[in-house]
Amino acid sequence: MEGNAVMREKLIVEGLSHHYPDEYTGMDIHALDNVNLKVTEGEFAAVVGPSGCGKTTLLNILAGLLPHKVGSVRVDGHEVKGPGPDRGVVFQEHAILPWRTVERNIGHGLEIQGLPAPERKRRVQEFVDLVGLTGFENRYPHELSGGMKQRVALARTLCANPVVMLMDEPFAAVDAQTRITLQEELNRIAIATRKTILFITHNVDEAAFLGDRCFIFTRRPGKLKATVKINLPRESRVWKNAVADPAFTGARDEILSLVREEVRDDDG
């Protein structure tokens, strides 16, 4: 029973703390303090917190881009020691390579894995279609809109088939209309691919709309303040209905008040 439960937990963070020296002043910054969280298989977990609460530090540690000294991070039972294809990351912006076409960006992970071209092409096409970029396979990123670029980034990560997908405010840089569309698209894609996702955002509505559960962080040093479960089947989530659904609005208001407690003192 116990072993089975561990297997279903794809991402386990235990006692994670992190300090780093400030880039300019050299002063010690306590970014994360004893963070504990678990994300189960197929779950969509959102992480919300005020600016500077260490969300991005957490993501960089999980991705293996930033080494951690205190605590443990395990993905599928393996301790994280550096970047690896078991954790796919969708960055905020400017992360797809300008010198690769849409197709070659999406297939990049498979190319690195050494998958033969015909098989790769088939897999890539599947994800091109999934994110709605059919017909744009041979375009270069500079020929695409901001929203389309993020679709490419999403497809690239999915196509490499990671155990856990980490997303760092992926829709923060696109306009409000595009953001709403992308959120609904991501929800559909997450359901279709049954991916385990950790999604970082400072946008409360976004967290409540996308997440099965939402982790709320305190301000620095960031620690887990509360966990809010959103009791709304992901299949039924569309913005048009969500705004009038008490299951969504209730969770959103709860998250909002928890986050506001953290920013109130600063902003008056």
Add this chain to the structure above:
Amino acid sequence: MSAAATTFMAGRMGLDRKRMRGIGLGAIPFLVLLGAWELNTFMGWLKPVYIPPLRAVVDAVFTLQEGCSALGILGMHESCLFTNHILSSLGRVGLGLVVGVPLGIGLGVLAGMSRRLSNAMEPVGVFANAISGIAWVPLAIVWFGVGWFTTLFILLNTVFWLVFFNTLLGVRSVPRTYEHSVLTLGGNRWHIISQVYIPGALPSIVTGVRMGIGFGWRALIAAEMIGGNTGLGFMIFVSANEYKVEEVFLGVLLIGIIWMVTDRIILVPLEKWTIERWGLVWRPS
């Protein structure tokens, strides 16, 4: 074809027409100079010892090539003076590039990745860049004598440092997110170098190669004048000593023409196929 693709193509064609007009405008100053030159010959303002007629410059080609066959050109037969000088200058530039460019890119990428290496190499690079190619000539002659080694040394000194510096700056300017994204896709150091640093630094590398060939070509001509026994620089120098002004003119014109052709035929298309296609340069719309 989709509507978007159609406008895309139409935009392309408009651009080509604009480019043709640009080339037409660029030809005007040359035509004006050519006209003035011919007019001078016709009016007899400046004597042929100062400015020879265009006709004499063209004739100089045949004089220099007298007794040379097509096969002789390729074999660099001694009767083919004119083409021999061109080929030996081009050969030196080519050799300088074949050695200098990969070396500059290679060390530039490494220095772009390692603070320690760039800290070690930057001061000596600034020092070497400050000494113009020509200032090395007397020393190079002492070291290597008159000939190939001297000119190659001068050329390498310009090409290598310019390519090295520009590659270094290019690698540093590549956003870290590109590197991170390839690492999280499972990429290793080699993937980062070949798929992120080099393509990302390419605009800068092309600038470096361009400057390298440009400055290198000038330094080479100067080096050939002083420390050469073949090449266009040598040809100009010898002709001037023998008061063959038409040969001097021919050499000077060729230096400019060869550089223009290299730039337009090799570097500009290279830029178009890569950097412009990837949207890495700002282009006025």
